[in-house]
Amino acid sequence: MTEMLASARHQRILDALREREQVRVTSLAAELGVSEMTVRRDLNTLAARGALVKVHGGATLDAAPTSNEPGFVHKLALESGEKQAIAQTAAGLVRPGMSIALNSGTTTYALAAQCTGIKDLTVVTNSPRIAEVFYAAANPSQNIILTGGIRTISDALVGPLSLSALGQLHVDLLFLGVHGMTAEDGFTTPNMLEAQTNQAFIKAAAQQIIVADHTKWGVTGLCQIVPLGQVDALISGHRLDPEAQNILRQSLDSLILA
Amino acid sequence: MTEMLASARHQRILDALREREQVRVTSLAAELGVSEMTVRRDLNTLAARGALVKVHGGATLDAAPTSNEPGFVHKLALESGEKQAIAQTAAGLVRPGMSIALNSGTTTYALAAQCTGIKDLTVVTNSPRIAEVFYAAANPSQNIILTGGIRTISDALVGPLSLSALGQLHVDLLFLGVHGMTAEDGFTTPNMLEAQTNQAFIKAAAQQIIVADHTKWGVTGLCQIVPLGQVDALISGHRLDPEAQNILRQSLDSLILA
DNA sequence: TGTGTTCCGATAGAATGTGATCGGAATTGT
DNA sequence: ACAATTCCGATCACATTCTATCGGAACACA
Missing domain, CATH: 1.10.10.10 (Winged helix-like DNA-binding domain superfamily/Winged helix DNA-binding domain)
Incomplete structure (x- = not known):
C-alpha cells in the first residue's frame, strides 16, 4: 500500500x-x-x-458553502429548483436603471445570473465570483462594483476595506443571502466578519430584501446580522414551514413565496 | 535508456x-x-x-482551472522567457513576513505565481485574477487583500473605491507593471483610471519597483503614472536597449536586469 | 583549446510531517 | 457531585522532504 x-x-x-x-x-x-x-x-x-x-x-461542515470546491456549483444545482425560483422572483423586482447590491452566497449567485441582461444596472457585490458572472456577460451598459477586502472561504470579501467601501455607496435595492433565520435570533451567518459586512450592506441600501430557501428556517449561525423585523422583505420558497410563514408575516412588511 | x-x-x-x-x-x-x-x-x-x-x-492539479482564460495564459506564455526571468528576480526580493503590493498585469501575474509559497506574506492587489492565484494556493499563513473598485478590461480594479482602499494601506514593497516607459514621459499606461490607481499604489509603498520587459521601452501610453526618477528600482530583461540602460541608470537608484 | 552556459546529480542543513507519550480538559454515566 | 472515560494539545524523537549550494558533464561559440 x-x-x-x-x-x-x-x-x-x-x-x-x-x-x-x-x-x-x-x-x-x-x-x-x-x-x-x-x-x-x-x-x-x-x-x-x-x-x-x-x-x-x-x-x-461549516454551514457556509465552500465556493472553491466542486461543492459550490453542485450544491447550487442540488437545490436548483427552489433557489432558481427565488432568484427568478427576485430578478423580477429589478428594473433597468436601478442600482442593486448582492452579498456572497449561492442564492444571490443564481440571482446574478438572471440579471446580466438588464440594462443600465449598477451592481455592488463583495463576491468575486458574482462579479465574474457580470464580467463574463460583458454588458456594456452595466456598472459592476466590487468591494475590497479579505476573502473568506465562502467567497466573500470582508473586513475594514469592505466596510469603508460600502460606507461610500448607496443602492436602491439589496438582496441579502443568509445562512439561517429564526424568530428569536433573526437572520444569522456563521462568520463574524461576514455578519459585519452584511450589516454594512443593509445600511447602504434604501430597501433590503432577504433571499433564503426554506431550509434556512430554524437554523442559527454564530452571529446575528439583523433581527427579523428590520428588513423590508423576504423571498423564500413555497415549501417554507407554515408556522414560519405566520411568524414572518407578522414581523415583515412583505413575505414573498416563489 | x-x-x-x-x-x-x-x-x-x-x-x-x-x-x-x-x-x-x-x-x-x-x-x-x-x-x-x-x-x-x-x-x-x-x-x-x-x-x-x-x-x-x-x-x-490546480483546483480552479476555469479561472484562467485561454487568452490571458496564452499572452503570458508568448513572452514567457523574459517575463518569467523578471518575475523570478523580483520574487527573490520578497522575504517571509513582508507585505507587498501587485498591480494588474501579466508580469505581476507571473510574479504572483512565484510568491504563493512564501510564508507570512501579505499581498495587496487590485487584480481579481492575481488574488485568485493566491486563493488557489490556499497558503494559510498568507493574507490576501483585494482592493475594491470597478474592473477595467485589463482586469484591474480602479476608481474611487480602489483609491480609498489603497489610502488606508501601507506595504513594504510594490511591484508595478507598466505599459510603457520613455525618458521624457516616464512610466505610462493607456488607461487614465489605472494610472490614478497606480499612483495610489506608489504612495502606499515604502519601496517601489517597476517590472517591465524590454518591449516596454520607447512606448508611451496615454497617461503618465510617474516620472522615471521617482521610483526606487526597475527590473527588466537583459535584452533591454543599451542606450535605455544608460538613461535608466542615471535616473534610478537601481536597474536590475534579469 | 579555452570559456561560458546550461543542465543534471550529490550533499548538507533546514524545514516539515509523523507517531508516541503524557498531563490536563471535556464529556458521559451514575 | 463525582468518577470513569474519552478526547485534546504540547512536546520529543524520528523520518521524510525541501532548499541552497557545489561540482561535473555536455554543448556552443569563438
Missing part, C-alpha cells in the same frame, strides 16, 4: 465530510491508515483554512 | 498528473529515470508557470 500525500488526505477528509456531515477522529484515523494525532493536525489546518469546523471528537 | 529532453519530461509529468490527480517526487524520479532534485526543479518551473500546484511530497 503506497503512502498517501498529506494534501490527498485533506481532500478525502473533506469528501467524507460532505458525504456524512460529521466525521470522527477515530474513524478517520482507521480509514486513512494514519494515527489520530495526524488526523487532529489535519483537522486543525483545515479548520484554520475555514474548510470545516472542529467539534469535540471530530469535525462538521 | 535513452535520455530525455527537459521539455519532454515536463510533458510526461503533466500527463501523469492528469491521469492520477496526484504525483509524488519519489515515484516521478523513478519513472523518469532522473534524480529527485531534477524532478523538484521541474515541478518548480511548472508551478511558476501555473500548470500545477506543489504540495509537500509532490504536486497536484
